Amino acid sequence: MQKENVPLQFDLFTGQAVDARTRVQKQLDRDQAKPRQTELFAQREIAQFGVRANPHFPLSEHTKLVLIREDPRTDEEVECDRLREAERLMVQLFPDRAPLPDETGEAVIKSDPPAPPVVSCRLPIVGFRVLQRRKHIQVRTRVGF
Helix, strand or coil: CCCCCCCEEECCCCCCEEECCCHHHHHHHHHHHCCCCCCCCCHHHHCCCCCCCCCCCCCCCCCCCCCCCCCCCCHHHHHHHHHHHHHHHCCCCCCCCCCEECCCCCEECCCCCCCCCCCCCCCCCCCHHHHHHHHHCCCCCCCCC
């Protein structure tokens, strides 16, 4: 792609107009024709003298770095696990039911009240990695647990 205002020189032998610019000059003309991205901030606003790019924390000898265990579960999963644990720890208040006498005097065993509803959270107990591993690798599961 040539510019219209390019100064051309005539070749002595052929008499044709030839672009006699150097390769660098042609490259500069091509670069000027391309669109440029405008900078968001001026260079003097970006450059900060005396600031390190990767600062280190000033730690004293008495400072202890401790790893904190983070729970990746959501709030709903945590609450569901708490409910399951609470149901597992519940004890039946009146385990032995004595037969109650009927109007006729015969002992009638009344049926137990229905068990409290079990909260179903629809959340898998195993993690995502275990589920993916089971798809690709035959995994033995414990029997009786």
